[in-house]
Amino acid sequence: MVQQLFHQFLRWPLLLRIFMIAISLMTIFGILIHFIEPDTFPSWFDGIWWAIITMSTVGYGDFVPTSNEGRIFGIVLILVGAGFLSTYFITLATNTVMSQNAYIEGKADFKGKDHVVIIGWNERAREIIGQLNSLHFRGQIILIDETLEQNPYRNHHIHFIKGTPFKDKVLKKASMHEASIAIITADQNRNEMEADMHTVLTLLAVKGNHPDVYTVVEILQKDQVINAERAGANEVVQTNMQTSYVMINSIISQGMSKAILKLLNHLRGNHLQLVPITEDCVNETFQSLSQRLLQKNIILLGIKKGEETSVNPPLTTIVEASDELLVITN
Structure with missing residues (x-):
């Protein structure tokens, strides 16, 4: 059972393993120092606090072991624990740099949807x-x-x-x-x-x-x-x-390419799009529907029936429920 848990632990990411070892050392040494010097460390939380400060080599001095046993215990904690804690921060920095490089170089996986x-x-x-x-x-x-x-x-x-x-x-x-x-x-x-x-x-x-x-x-x-x-x-x-269509129109009418680009330029708020037919538009003529849409600042260019799109169809063309409207909106 212990061997199986140990093998599972080895499968964890390196950063997580080092972190768990460091946390375990802080907890174990903190609890033990409480029992070694109960007067200096009144609670186990005080002992854990001392272990964290000692392992990080900060040394606030608010809790200091006074007995020889406690000082030897502190030396062991510094020699063992500080190494693990330093390794944790080094590994954390290395992984951060590697992740950033992987993102820049296109090696990082994307996790998301609807993109x-x-x-x-x-x-x-x-x-x-x-x-x-x-x-x-x-x-x-x-x-x-x-x-x-x-x-x-x-x-x-x-x-x-x-x-x-x-x-x-x-x-x-x-x-x-x-x-x-x-x-x-x-x-x-x-x-x-x-x-x-x-x-x-x-x-x-x-x-x-x-x-x-x-x-x-x-x-x-x-x-x-x-x-x-x-x-x-x-x-x-x-x-x-x-491209050839735009060039042909530019030959026939000079300056047409700029007009077409301006027409399609989303930066200026002009959107050429297909919109479905609403119920109030069914069986209406192209002419009357065009006049009604103009009042809403929508320009009707054509009608899409199935796979065929008619631009500027006859004014008497009847709009059906299955059609789509080719319009310019802002």
Whole structure:
């Protein structure tokens, strides 16, 4: 029985073992000195207080053993106990430094839930994190990347995990099974085909760990969009196509790119979003609904029916209960 308890004790963390030994020494020596010199140490609490002060080498002098036996007992306590107490504080400082380095270098596990996981470090990821910070996002943000050497942020709510994102052990370190949203950006160090293949593979790993997590995936090649959808992507962002659309509109109408960015700029309070239909909007025309929303400072741009989104549809279009409204709100 004693041997079994001893083996269990050896499995405890080193810091906890040293602390328990130091506490035990203080208690045992404090109680024993009370029995050795009851006049100098009237209670066992006075003895424990003396043991703590002696082990810490502070030496207030409020309790001092007067007999030879008591002084020898104090010498033994200093030689044995002070070493354990010093080891405890050294180990505590070492563990603190190691934990801080592990956090900076991306080696520390994240323990939490309902967090946002951003995979890949590039300008898109930097802008996403910057936008979330500007919106005073209070949730935890987990950044996964295999090229970064250390956490580019020192904010306590941005946790960095270093590693290959399609490996289970890396996703488990990021608590992917508890995440609410996963954003996968294209790898800027690969060509377009390899980057999309890497993205789809990462998406499969993410969905394998958490099938219900909402995933937003960046795809560069149009042909790979269907593969991302097959892999379970909830939203696919076609970066190259969207960029080309902006450029075409800039050719047709110069200055359009700045207007589009301003339209989508959350820093200025403009939010382009899809909102569900309320009961009072059902069977109403696009024209009348648009006029009514304008009174609430909401601009109606279009209607999403199933998978099809119509921007500026005919004014006589009837709004159905299953539709969603594409609006700009502030």
